[in-house]
Amino acid sequence: MAVTHIGIDLGTTTSGLAYLRPDGTPDIVPHADGERLTPSVVAFEPQENTTVVGAAARDYGDPARTVRLIKRHLDDPGHLVEIDGRAWTPTELSALILAKLKRDAERTLGPIDECVLTVPANFNELARRATAAAGRLAGFRVRRIVNEPTAAAVYYAHTHDVRGRVMIYDLGGGTLDIAVLEIDGGDLRLLASEGARRLGGSDFDEALLGLMADEYRRQHRTDLFENERQRQQALQTGEDLKKTLSRLPNAANLIGDEQLGLSRIEISRDVFEQAMSRLFTRTHMLVEQALDSASLRPDQIDHVCLVGGGTRMPRIRAMLRDLFGREPLACDNVDECVALGAALFSQKAARVREVCNQGYGTLALLEEADTGRVRYANSIVIPKNTPIPCEYSQTYVTSEDNERALEVAVTQGEDEDPRYVDIVGKIRLELPPGRPAGCEVTVTYGYDADQRIQASVTDHLSGRREEVQVEYVGAGVLSDEQIRRRAVEFRSMKIK
Ligand SMILES: Nc1ncnc2c1ncn2[C@@H]1O[C@H](COP(=O)(O)OP(=O)(O)OP(=O)(O)O)[C@@H](O)[C@H]1O
Ligand SMILES: [Mg+2]
Numbered sequence: 001m002a003v004t005h006i007g008i009d010l011g012t013t014t015s016g017l018a019y020l021r022p023d024g025t026p027d028i029v030p031h032a033d034g035e036r037l038t039p040s041v042v043a044f045e046p047q048e049n050t051t052v053v054g055a056a057a058r059d060y061g062d063p064a065r066t067v068r069l070i071k072r073h074l075d076d077p078g079h080l081v082e083i084d085g086r087a088w089t090p091t092e093l094s095a096l097i098l099a100k101l102k103r104d105a106e107r108t109l110g111p112i113d114e115c116v117l118t119v120p121a122n123f124n125e126l127a128r129r130a131t132a133a134a135g136r137l138a139g140f141r142v143r144r145i146v147n148e149p150t151a152a153a154v155y156y157a158h159t160h161d162v163r164g165r166v167m168i169y170d171l172g173g174g175t176l177d178i179a180v181l182e183i184d185g186g187d188l189r190l191l192a193s194e195g196a197r198r199l200g201g202s203d204f205d206e207a208l209l210g211l212m213a214d215e216y217r218r219q220h221r222t223d224l225f226e227n228e229r230q231r232q233q234a235l236q237t238g239e240d241l242k243k244t245l246s247r248l249p250n251a252a253n254l255i256g257d258e259q260l261g262l263s264r265i266e267i268s269r270d271v272f273e274q275a276m277s278r279l280f281t282r283t284h285m286l287v288e289q290a291l292d293s294a295s296l297r298p299d300q301i302d303h304v305c306l307v308g309g310g311t312r313m314p315r316i317r318a319m320l321r322d323l324f325g326r327e328p329l330a331c332d333n334v335d336e337c338v339a340l341g342a343a344l345f346s347q348k349a350a351r352v353r354e355v356c357n358q359g360y361g362t363l364a365l366l367e368e369a370d371t372g373r374v375r376y377a378n379s380i381v382i383p384k385n386t387p388i389p390c391e392y393s394q395t396y397v398t399s400e401d402n403e404r405a406l407e408v409a410v411t412q413g414e415d416e417d418p419r420y421v422d423i424v425g426k427i428r429l430e431l432p433p434g435r436p437a438g439c440e441v442t443v444t445y446g447y448d449a450d451q452r453i454q455a456s457v458t459d460h461l462s463g464r465r466e467e468v469q470v471e472y473v474g475a476g477v478l479s480d481e482q483i484r485r486r487a488v489e490f491r492s493m494k495i496k
Contacts, residue, residue, distance in 0.1 A: 007342025012174025031104035122195030149179035155341030164302030171310030425470035
């Protein structure tokens with residue numbers, strides 16, 4: 001029988017797979033070479049059909065054939081990576097990482113069929129679907145997509161006897177995710193969740209690379225890197241320096257290479273923290289925003305729980321200590337708790353009440369009260385952070401005489417400006433002829449626990465109604481049929 005209750009944290013920089021032991025405790029499944037976590041890096045060997053995933057890919061040494069940080073592009077199916085004339089989508093590249101995790105774990109556990117996958121709380125509909133598609137391509141039946149901070153909270157609640165309000169602060173390689181929850185033993189209720197993209201460890205690495213490049217130029221009057229290989233090498237050195245500075249007040253290393261000229265760089269924690277102040281400030285602002293969304297003050301939070309490799313930075317801990325007036329707790333294992341929580345979630349889903357991670361609305365003509373000017377605006381139907389499952393309605397009026405059809409756009413995003421929201425679905429409702437403008441129509445959205453949106457529009461006068469299950473139909477999104485066909489192809493691929 002296939003193993004059930006598998007949870008996977010598909011991270012920007014590292015991924016992990018956990019399972020539930022027969023006694024109900026979650027554990028990470030170490031992979032083939034004994035490591036517990038797998039770098040989320042894919043490299044393509046020149047031999048056809050052979051890919052390398054994990055530590056070997058990270059150290060592959062040929063940046064033109066290596067793909068990193070692909071998770072950052074899961075909301076952009078048009079971001080194609082071309083290797084040997086084949087264009088790989090972010091979904092397929094993520095599927096290679098998931099397939100590697102699956103195959104490695106199957107050596108220990110036997111056949112695996114289904115899994116729960118995690119995503120950053122602020123992933124949009126497109127990125128969530130791309131993640132689920134990646135799971136299916138890799139050969140999984142994807143039971144649920146769950147938010148990373150929710151998974152971490154499930155683990156935290158499982159391992160500690162918690163009652164009260166908890167903030168999960170997850171600073172990973174790619175994103176910062178914050179969730180505020182009410183935990184009562186094994187029951188979890190999300191109060192708010194906020195996230196920021198491009199605010200993770202790799203953004204600190206990029207910023208540090210800039211600092212190193214300036215210092216190198218000052219010493220050598222030349223650039224620290226002339227090609228991608230040298231740039232990657234310098235980035236790695238920077239990441240090592242960053243990690244050392246989490247332990248020690250000073251760090252030193254050699255930068256450059258024999259060809260460019262070697263140089264010793266020494267950096268203090270103070271200088272590092274000053275140079276990163278913009279990033280630290282953004283992380284602080286997001287905490288304030290999460291508190292604001294939950295309508296809570298810092299003193300109303302009972303526990304602050306740290307998740308993600310980036311929370312090893314002392315500045316982050318100090319910021320949270322200053323704000324909350326007490327030491328934040330590190331989740332027992334900041335690198336593994338999302339995967340462990342995802343495995344637990346697959347069993348405890350019913351005890352978790354989540355919120356909508358984005359606002360959903362529709363495009364409507366809005367008359368400005370003071371100027372009488374009419375403009376298109378995004379009118380919110382389900383506000384962000386509404387507890388789910390939920391159903392909300394808004395009533396609008398038709399804008400033209402003899403309007404024969406209504407096009408309702410389902411939007412995702414909180415902005416009032418239509419340019420800054422995504423259209424994730426459309427409903428068309430035919431209307432009877434010969435009616436004046438101003439006829440009432442009601443738009444209803446339902447959001448279920450599986451994060452699916454059901455949308456309907458009803459015309460009051462005629463009682464006509466149309467309903468759709470919102471399916472993201474953006475360019476580059478794989479259809480069910482395409483996924484099935486590609487999954488077969490994936491099965492025969494060599495992944496080392
Ligand atoms: N000691 C440390 N000091 C500072 N940063 C660290 C330390 N250890 C790890 N990191 C950073 O943490 C990041 C990786 O964290 P983690 O594994 O939680 O991210 P991820 O899950 O892959 O990413 P995400 O959750 O954003 O998708 C890397 O950027 C790494 O440099
Ligand atoms: Mg993570």
